[in-house]
Amino acid sequence: MLSLCIFAIVLCLVNTVPVVVLRGSLCQKAEKEISTRAEQIAAGSTAEALDSERIILLDNEARVTYDSDTEDSMVGKVLYIPAVRKAHSKAPEAQAQFAEEIMISHTVVPRDGGYVYIFSRDKEAEITVDKLKETLWFVSLALGILFVFAMIIGAYHIKKRIKVLISGVSAREYTGPITVSGNDEIAELAEMLNKLSAQMIETEELRRTFVSDASHELRTPLSSIQLLVDSIVQTENIDVATTKEFMADISEQIERLTRIAERLLILTNLDGAKILALEPVDMKKVATSVISTLEQTAHEAKVELVCNFAEDVIFRGTPDGAYQIIFNLVENAIKYNRPGGVVRVYIYKNDDECLLIVDDNGIGIPEEDFELIFERFYRVDKARSRKDKGGNGLGLAIVKKNVENYNGKIKVEPSVDGGTRFTVTFPQEGTL
């Protein structure tokens, strides 16, 4: 549509500008010619009118003394027109213009004892203009045909490229990125579609991994339960003590299943939470509650808990989320430690941030795993974790998701004592 408008404007300009310019130049030429002719007549060389010319001689009071048109003679009349006034004021002026397709020109110049008026019609000028108009019409026609061809070719080209896009998008299976040449909007669209496809493939890959890992995690305790139940069923005359022992093991596996299910539920909820209703949360209060819960676990693991909580460390979040963050970090620090180890939990604030540091001198995490530990079901040492510590690789994923939801950041680094140090920062909230 825009190109059609531009083409129409170009056609208008092509058909008008040259005509206007030609007419202007013809008028200028005619003005010069009629001035020269009038000067010659004023000098007395001739007073004979040519074809399409009228010569009138005036006395100094603008009274007509001679008129070359004998049929409509003005002799004796007064010619009171501005051109005579200009000639009288010693500023004679020649004027030429196109009137009804014919170029007319006239001038008045002073002469001895009066003025000379001369008027001329020029039909040839319009013929010249007509020829130009005809040429321009042919040029316009040629341009029009070229434009139509260009539009058809352009439309075909665009259609072809869009077809490539459509076939790329509608393919049942991903067959690689869509290739569209050029540097225009269609190429941009192809690039965006390729990016979108790549994201979708990545998401799909993550989903598959997650489902596979989740199934694996759920299957392990279920297999154990199956094995224990089979043992009870298949053993003849099984004594009560053995049955109790087996049942205790089954109960442990059920607890494990429950924990996995709970955590998966938490993660699903965190993923789906579009807008969280955030509120000011006092970190010390939450951390104190976490520590009181984990004190027994630490005692059993022979790990010392060293806490230092500053007052009024407030950030925007939810109490449940804050609890999950602190609980998981401290629990991991206790679990993956050695007897006699120390876990330090610090809460304090600087100018505009709230900080939570959980530092241990436990078994540590290899630095190459730092990037991966927040992924779901990832474990540094799978055999060890599952068997001894009851971990399921979801705790740190929950921590990270919560931290992100509260506009915070989490950093992991080796501790000076050989363990691991997690630092969580949140933007500081004024007061409760």
Add this chain to the structure above:
Amino acid sequence: MKRLFFAVLGVLIFTSCGTEESKVSDEPQHMQVYYLNASTNMLLAEEYDMPPKENIVNLISSTIELMMEDKGELKSVFPENTKLLDTRFEQGTASLEFSKEYLALEGFDKTTAECAIAMSLANFWNVDSIDIYVEGKLVATGLSNDNIVTEMPKVQE
């Protein structure tokens, strides 16, 4: 416009009488009086209403008296201090007698003044021609609007 009407009426009361009395119209006469346009030095008309049932001689005199005064941007075609000494109307010819200042006009300026007089008096249908005297001496005769060409003469097709 009302003020002008009374000004014209005032002029009429004090102007001289002609030799021939003839009534013109029962309605106020709408007419054009010509002045010099200061920017182009050409004539330009100004509209007036003349009183009805007035003597033609008085009407001619009033018209000439109006022409003698500048009107805003429009200038009088007459030289300064020119006076209309007498007005007569006889057999379609208006005779105007001016003071000697009129003689300062010459060339195209004289033509301009004569055209202005002829075109202004052309409002009165019974004025066929105009003669101009200066202190008793005839300086122009047979002036008429019909003899003035204001459009560019062309070649007959």
